[in-house]
Amino acid sequence: MATTVTGTKPLTQTRLGGGSKSRGPNGNGSPKRNGHGHAFFDARSSANRYRIGMWVGMASILMLFTGLSSAYIVRAASANDWQPLRMPRVLLLSTALIIISSITLEFARRKFKNAAQSAHKSLLAVTTLLGFGFLASQVFAWNQLAQQGIYISSNPHSSFFYLLTATHAVHLLGGLAGLMFLTLRSRLRIDDELAAAKGQAQTDAVTLYWHFMDVLWIYLFLLLFFWRQV
């Protein structure tokens, strides 16, 4: 320990998270901006915050669902009052819709950089529609169950079904808000490097979140209807 009391060793480690990997003689950042210009006005580094923030936020949402899943598993194992629901068939449609929407959004994201702005816009619109379609399909499933007289308090499995699908839907609404933000943004002209990098980073962040919602739904779907149907 004694030799590194204040951490004055030469800087050789790569920087964690964000920014350029190559390092100038004075630490963070690329040689290009070492001396002139500002770390903060370096467009790529600055825009990176949207991607980092999204990863951090997703870690947090993941913990929420981890907590709820562990409650699900413990509750399913702890008593003999568990009555598995029959899967509403419309959930297969939900699953298909969200998977397709993930694919269309991925194409939209890749079209952002090129001059193909109109393709980007139309793919965004398709994704948003598919997202609303997914929500409608979920609402339809809830309605179907309610018509069979299965409510949130009916039995533990239905409690968890309503809880997990609703929590997922609330987070999906955040994703839809992100998509609408991107749609509004795509009307703006991008005239400098900073705006371009920012736009790309925000598009990446929303896309990342949407894929996360997609994978999360598939996980919940498997957990609810294919995990040990006790």
Add this chain to the structure above:
Amino acid sequence: MSVETHEAVHRHEPPTSFIRKYIFSLDHKVIGIQYIILALVAVIVGMTMSVLMRMNLSWPGTNWPILGTLFPAGAPGGIMNPEFYLSLVTMHGTIMVFFVLTTAPQGGFGNYFLPIQIGAEDMAFPVLNMLSFWVTLVGFIVILAAIFASGSASTVGPIGGWTGYAPLSALGQIAGPGQGLGMNLWIISIAIFCVGSLLGALNFITTLLNMRTRGMTLMRMPLTCWAWFTTAVLALLSFPVLLGGGILLLLDRLAGTSFFIPGGLYVSGILSGTNPSFPVHTGGSPILWQHLFWFFGHPEVYIAILPGMGATSHILSTFARKPIFGYRAMVFAIFAIGLLGFFVWGHHMFISGMSPYSAMTFSILTLSIGVPSAVKTFNWLGTLWGARIRFTTAMLFAIGFVSLFVAGGITGLVLGQTSLDLPMHDTYFVTAHFHLVMGVASIFGMFAATYFWFPKVFGRFMSEGMGKIHFWITFVGVYCIFVPMHVMGIVGMPRRFSSFTEYTFLSRLHPLVVFVSIVAIITVLAQFLFYFNLIWSIFKGKKAGPNPWDATTLEWITPSPPPHDNFAGVLPTVYRGPYEFAVPGAPNDFVMQTEPETEAERTGGNGHNGHRH
């Protein structure tokens, strides 16, 4: 003190309207102060409650007319009833843990100083930062509302302890006093608080990863930044679990589900399912709530204390005029404590009937936290060893932190062992343990931080005279309060009881109980000296320059108070570590982080290695 000036200057002017500047401000410094004001208000509420509890324990049945006027249900005729006492226990714990120990160290000081110390102009997401404060404030208003929402006739506010154990907290009105609307509001307030903290944590982590200035590598960050960062990671991963548990609890209360309510309960003379006021419940697990709660609850105690550790390291090094002993070890110890904090929640549940094998696992993991904690303690002592210490008030509180951390932590080794915990559980021993190590130690860290950074925030010193009186009364006071509580706990005095008059084996402890209450009242009064000092010094304190303590980190290169964009548009470049004190051959006994390397350092000559020991 060299700031490179050949760069283009990008000044950001502050907003001019009062509302944008001070109320809905996007400036991390204003938001930090808002958080601190929130904590300063909340702590008065929490302290008042603790004084009320002490008065009831020492002088049960006394008539306090003002209580009768304020809370006709909880203190009819001015005499506190047991339900009122229990709701005080609940609200004191909740307000102190969430709205004081979580807001001031992280939201307050972290918000103000993390961006400055890493050389950033603001947080990564200023709007989110503003939102996280306002969401937290809404949470505080809701919890205040819970105090006055008398669901049932004989009580004020919710009853359930800050842990809100199910099934009591899950049953609703049927379970008796304090289980009505107030309890709903309590859960909602916690959920709102979770959201606010999560937004804050996201912002802290992104800011630290993305916005460090040139040369500010991770291993050149002050230890305060490491502590805030680790705290943010803990909050990010633990609050969602509490949020999830809170949603389940609320559904049990409002939607008739049975996550935590077992079948066949017989409550208030009614069997579950035989009466419309108590619908049928089956198969829920009260222990499940405990797991979800403590999975959050244990990291939460580190959320409270880690920023205090960071501030203490920072201040000890500054006033010992020595580099912090073992910087790298300190960083890894912070991380080790944070990591282990996620695997020890079971030690709060030894008496829940868990398997002895899991209890043993939790016990071993718990005791292993002693290792990084000891690393930190010895490094603090190593920093002080042989130093020419400047005994400022900030330094006294930092040393007080070390003392309290050791005194409170050592009983953690007792409680961490299953066999010793079983008889001690739910006695005053536990109360004394966590108040010393989590409550008072964290607050000492924040006192140290306040006296240390006040000159930076307001451009004036706090009064050292008043500060030292405040320190000595508080330091002696907290030991006089909490050391006797260990004794009470060993004798067997249970926590949370409103009165012990019917327990003859405890009657001999009564003089000790009265002593603790008197000291507690004196100590609380001394805190008003601190409040007075705070307000007086803003206007009348001795003027301070940019670097009044001869410190080395980035907050001291900018004027006091810092301009809106922290560095007046010219971001600093960092060349060296944060604690370069007493470097041989240097003109001063401190070298700022922005001081470029000398020729000798660059070539690896004597100047660079001189201070290695």
